[in-house]
Amino acid sequence: MSAEKIALYGGTFNPPHLGHVRLLQAAESEIAFDRVFVVPDKRPVHKICEDLALDAERLEMCRLAFSGPRCTVSDMEIARPSDSYTVYTVRTLTEKYPQAELYLLMGSDMFLCFHKWYRWREIFERCTLCVASRQTADDLKALRGYAFSQLRVYVKDRAGEHLRFLAAEPLEISSTALRAALAAGADMSRYLPAGVERYIREKGLYGYKAQR
Known part of the structure; x- marks a missing residue:
């Protein structure tokens, strides 16, 4: 019997947008995950964010953005009393599912600073990183170059x-630009899952006020 495949998708999700959804869809199209954990940060260690929605609001937006029988939106980082570091969540999942293969999903921007993450080597040993890429020659060259120079990993093809x-x-x-546009009352429906866009309007998140 093959090992269970588990995806960990963490982020601020402030708000969760279609770019986040596409990354998960891309991963699911290549890897048959048995479980997917979407885990909003309690407080972003790598970012300064003054207009962060409440924890409960970001959790609800994630539930609206990500669905499916194998997908769980988890508060395991939000509920943690200490600072939120990915390595702690990775440890939690590997302890709970010791025989599983763990995949960590991230955008290319986060990957290109991965060597600055807290205990990144431990994360890299425990997980396979799944990184979003435009797949252009320049994009892949930059990602491969970073992987070799900073992580000492040779990447052939993808x-x-x-x-x-x-x-x-x-x-x-x-x-940041998305939140600013929402604060100005702009229609951002082309960038947001329908349920998330409706929730933002109804709650008036990010200073959203519809233009009259």
Whole structure:
């Protein structure tokens, strides 16, 4: 019997947008996950974010954005009393599912600073990193170069030891710009899952006020 495959998808998700959804879809198209854990950060260690939605709001938006019988939106990082580091979540999952193969999903921006993460080597030993990529020659060259220079991993085509590059088209707007546009009352429905966009409007998150 093959090992259970588990995906860990962490992030601020402030808010969860279609770029996040596409990354998970790209991973699921290549890897038959048995379980998917979507885990919002309690407080972003790598980012300064003054307009962070409440924990309960980000959890609910993630439930609206990500669905499926194998997908669980978890508060394991939000509920943690200490600072939120990915390595702690990785340890929790590997202790609970010791025979499983663990895959950590991330965008290329987070991958390119992965060597600065707390205890990144331990994460890399325990997980396979699944990194979103535009799949252009320049993009793959940059990702491969970083993997070799910082992580000492040689990547042939789109895969190396503990590392895979996914064909996932990123959202052509940053989360910061998305929140600013929402605060200005702009229609951002083309960037957001329908349920998330509706929730933001109804709750008035990020200072959203519909234009009259």
